[in-house]
Amino acid sequence: MIVAFSVTPLGVGEDVGDYVADAVRVVRASGLPNRTDAMFTSVEGEWDEVMDVVKRAVAAVEERAPRVSLVLKADIRPGVTDGLTSKVETVERHLGERSE
16 A cells, blocks of 8 residues: 655644654654655555554654644555556656657
């Protein structure tokens, strides 16, 4: 399963990068495959382990913020591994085919 999520602290002003970094540190320390971009952090693994990482990432932000917003999207596909990489590679391959 792949979960893309965004944790946003509320009530702390506009500069939230330091808070978001707390959440990303939790994800990276988990050892699960992950990727962070400008909008979401994606993490891949089994249901329980991924949801535990998301819960701990929210808790890390919650320690310093009075309110936290969580946006989460999941791709639940049993038996698929390395989806973070393979899904992107598939799209890139199709993009390359059209430009030739």
